Amino acid sequence: MSLENQSYTLRVNNKSLDVQDAWIGESLLYVLRERLGMPGAKGACEQGECGSCTVLLDGEAVCSCLVLAAAATDADIRTVESIGDGQTLSDVQQAFVESGAVQCGFCTPGLIVAVENLLTHNPRPTEMQVKEALSGNICRCTGYGRIFDAVSVAVARRTGVSQ
Amino acid sequence: MSVKTRTRRDILGTSALRPDAVPKVQGKFAFSSDLWAENMLWGATLRSPHAYARIVSIDTTAAWKIDGVECVLTHEDVPGKPTYGLIASDQPVLARDFVRYMGEPVVLVAGDHPETCRRALAAIKVEYEVLEPLVDPEKSIDLSVPPIHPDGNLIRRQQIIRGDQSLIGEVVVEGNYELGMQDQAFLGTEAALALPDPGGTGVELYVATQWLHEDRGQIAACLNLPEDKVRLVLGGVGGAFGAREDISLQVHSCLLALRTSRPVKMQYSRQESFFGHVHRHPARIWMRHHATKDGRLLRVEARVVMDGGAYASTSSAVLINAVTHVQGPYKCEHATVDGYAVRTNNPPCGAMRGFGVVQACFAHEGQMDKLALACGISPVDIRLINAMETGDRLITGQTILNSAPVAQCIRETAEIPMPPNMTNDTDVLAIPGGSGLTATPSKIRRGIGWGVSIKNLMYSEGFDDFSTARCTVEDGRVSLKFATSEVGQGFVTLAPQIARTVLGLDEVFIETIDTGIGSAGSTSASRQTWMSGGAVNGACKLVATNIIAEVAKMRGLDPSTLQIQGTDIVDLSGNAVESVVAATKGKRFSETYEFHHQPTGELDENGQGDCHTAFAFVAHRAVVDVDPDLGLVKVVQIATAQDVGRVLNPLSLLGQVEGGIAQGLGLAVMEEIIVENGRVRNPSFTDYLLPTALDAPDVIARYVEVPDPYAPLGAKGVGEPPCISVTPAIVAAIRDATGVDLLRVPVRPQDICL
Numbered sequence: 001m002s003l004e005n006q007s008y009t010l011r012v013n014n015k016s017l018d019v020q021d022a023w024i025g026e027s028l029l030y031v032l033r034e035r036l037g038m039p040g041a042k043g044a045c046e047q048g049e050c051g052s053c054t055v056l057l058d059g060e061a062v063c064s065c066l067v068l069a070a071a072a073t074d075a076d077i078r079t080v081e082s083i084g085d086g087q088t089l090s091d092v093q094q095a096f097v098e099s100g101a102v103q104c105g106f107c108t109p110g111l112i113v114a115v116e117n118l119l120t121h122n123p124r125p126t127e128m129q130v131k132e133a134l135s136g137n138i139c140r141c142t143g144y145g146r147i148f149d150a151v152s153v154a155v156a157r158r159t160g161v162s163q
Numbered sequence: 164m165s166v167k168t169r170t171r172r173d174i175l176g177t178s179a180l181r182p183d184a185v186p187k188v189q190g191k192f193a194f195s196s197d198l199w200a201e202n203m204l205w206g207a208t209l210r211s212p213h214a215y216a217r218i219v220s221i222d223t224t225a226a227w228k229i230d231g232v233e234c235v236l237t238h239e240d241v242p243g244k245p246t247y248g249l250i251a252s253d254q255p256v257l258a259r260d261f262v263r264y265m266g267e268p269v270v271l272v273a274g275d276h277p278e279t280c281r282r283a284l285a286a287i288k289v290e291y292e293v294l295e296p297l298v299d300p301e302k303s304i305d306l307s308v309p310p311i312h313p314d315g316n317l318i319r320r321q322q323i324i325r326g327d328q329s330l331i332g333e334v335v336v337e338g339n340y341e342l343g344m345q346d347q348a349f350l351g352t353e354a355a356l357a358l359p360d361p362g363g364t365g366v367e368l369y370v371a372t373q374w375l376h377e378d379r380g381q382i383a384a385c386l387n388l389p390e391d392k393v394r395l396v397l398g399g400v401g402g403a404f405g406a407r408e409d410i411s412l413q414v415h416s417c418l419l420a421l422r423t424s425r426p427v428k429m430q431y432s433r434q435e436s437f438f439g440h441v442h443r444h445p446a447r448i449w450m451r452h453h454a455t456k457d458g459r460l461l462r463v464e465a466r467v468v469m470d471g472g473a474y475a476s477t478s479s480a481v482l483i484n485a486v487t488h489v490q491g492p493y494k495c496e497h498a499t500v501d502g503y504a505v506r507t508n509n510p511p512c513g514a515m516r517g518f519g520v521v522q523a524c525f526a527h528e529g530q531m532d533k534l535a536l537a538c539g540i541s542p543v544d545i546r547l548i549n550a551m552e553t554g555d556r557l558i559t560g561q562t563i564l565n566s567a568p569v570a571q572c573i574r575e576t577a578e579i580p581m582p583p584n585m586t587n588d589t590d591v592l593a594i595p596g597g598s599g600l601t602a603t604p605s606k607i608r609r610g611i612g613w614g615v616s617i618k619n620l621m622y623s624e625g626f627d628d629f630s631t632a633r634c635t636v637e638d639g640r641v642s643l644k645f646a647t648s649e650v651g652q653g654f655v656t657l658a659p660q661i662a663r664t665v666l667g668l669d670e671v672f673i674e675t676i677d678t679g680i681g682s683a684g685s686t687s688a689s690r691q692t693w694m695s696g697g698a699v700n701g702a703c704k705l706v707a708t709n710i711i712a713e714v715a716k717m718r719g720l721d722p723s724t725l726q727i728q729g730t731d732i733v734d735l736s737g738n739a740v741e742s743v744v745a746a747t748k749g750k751r752f753s754e755t756y757e758f759h760h761q762p763t764g765e766l767d768e769n770g771q772g773d774c775h776t777a778f779a780f781v782a783h784r785a786v787v788d789v790d791p792d793l794g795l796v797k798v799v800q801i802a803t804a805q806d807v808g809r810v811l812n813p814l815s816l817l818g819q820v821e822g823g824i825a826q827g828l829g830l831a832v833m834e835e836i837i838v839e840n841g842r843v844r845n846p847s848f849t850d851y852l853l854p855t856a857l858d859a860p861d862v863i864a865r866y867v868e869v870p871d872p873y874a875p876l877g878a879k880g881v882g883e884p885p886c887i888s889v890t891p892a893i894v895a896a897i898r899d900a901t902g903v904d905l906l907r908v909p910v911r912p913q914d915i916c917l
Contacts, residue, residue, distance in 0.1 A: 030277075039197040042196070109189075
């Protein structure tokens, strides 16, 4: 390939990972998925509209399809792969499974990151705060009802308030 | 894994959890777009920028010269049948002489990087003679323009003539209804990985599809390979909703893989996805309803025109669904219906959840409201006094043999409490216009509307869409094999529930979903619970019989005195003889079962015939708030009661109901592919608006359980009904709020306020 290539290092999920000889036009989403073996973030719109590719960049939820990977070398990147410990599910993940918040599941990893991020910043969100926080994550299967339920289950467990 | 251990058994009737939910929340579930192979190339497609043009020349020289490009293919490189298609094989694998819609595939490339492919596509020179596109369906009907395709401009016409053709009702209402083009907008765009066999003698394709075996037949024909040399494996599917019933990149990826002798992955971008699959048919429907002055429906007249776009896809079947459902779930003796599915240079249309019935329902429910108004009775009463029952005849002459609790669905929906009125404390995000703060709360008007529908289940017109399943029990463990596409609907949850219920065993595994067993038919038409559920149930029952026979033989008992109850084999007095786990220790039982639904027939020239397999019903009541100044709508609540036969998994069912309602809401007030003179103007998620978390209404659902005598598990399909009558219910609510006679969806702000 005669593309304009460069090598650089990304810090993902607390690990320094080398990206070798990569076209500099690649998005963070592409590099995570195709070069670093982390396909958890999904691509579904390439415009930052659907949230399927949501990752945390220095603690902020971003659409990784809109981030140039080669420009994220100084950032602390967290992906869905860092949630839970790989064996045990996080409380949010567990709530999604139990509440029926997953159907086809394509939007799910992005939603998991978005909900974890919401609850980190706002442990007791109101119903409308949840809806607003998730309004950048499109789900085509569920109609969102079970996703809202999953969030309230996770909030209740995390804050010790019984349902 | 860490799903909580529960003591109850995940049998039919329980909210068993999805077996794939854990990998999905971890980001570990492999969707088709996540697949990767050593030495893999990327494939890409050059598409027509014109709605209609003659191809003068194709020059791929410059693309071949780009470093990293391994292959460039045109129509000349298709080794087998040059066309494909679900019902009629009318769509070129790659365009040869003409392009007939914007986005039609013309050239394929394979390269070492997606960017290499993009540059190669940009380097290809196609010279077109641009032609005036045929975009008005009426011109396809009146044959006033030359055919744009060798098969002609009329795909199908079907009339329904029944009863007294000159009957005039005491009350007559009519309206012209129109529906825009909706997109399925599944989240996981088209993706596939093709792996060529050594020597190019065959190919293995991992693909997101609704029907593996149908794809295989079409692919094999185009590749000029025997079907057994084309093996399809279901790649993880990110939603479908009808858009994966047709061929998209299946043939293309296999062609590139066979030509390069390397694995080839193709994945559409969102923009390409809008061009790469069929959409819901836009439709224009005129209806005139005749009734007695007390509101009893006597006769329906209708003219239905569906724009099929450039290629036929399933247009002929969509049309039949539309014309045979124009009466709605109401008794009606007399009918005069004329329906057309036509070819134009607009984007091809085919299957989408609701399949023709969505269009018919929007019109007939508008008519029922007009009738109610004209007769001076309520929207609920007009529907109740006409509600269809088991034993009634459709306008096709077919008798409804299924359970038909239409009146019960309406009554139960009406009993659901209304949402609270808006107050000064209502969150601004919950009122029309939301965070834009555009609405003056005191001016917002609330409206209530109704929609009720009938939907056919399974395939129609004599088509035997059977399903196949194999059940194997070994050492107390069950494995199930089928080719049923799991697209998110939850058959992978339901199938083990069936096995546990029938066999009394709890460990159930699902084998790879591929073409290594007979067809399951398509995951469409609300049919897999009935059809593949019936196949799994049948296979498991055969195995259960074998297990009981074995136990009876070993113990010298009469097998007819034994049955499986819970997890045990019990005798006539209910005493446990042995657990099923113990009875199958060290033994293996395996049976395959093919399930067929009762046969259907074709329609005659007057649209008479028993063409449908079965029917399901649903009622919706919508409550909306409208800002009449800006024409913005907030759907507050949807109440629904659905005829489901029997609830097999309450959690999965609720997911189908809420998800379908959101899609019906999208059609009502947001979603439309805007096409101008054959050109798609909004092929992106920025410009094609989908319901978000803030648009989702409160959904309150009830289920009417009248087990269907024809359904193998007593349960009807539940996928499509939720999205059908919710659209007219929402529009009726907007009419109620504004007094504007809205006859087109999606309802746009200017339709309300200008």
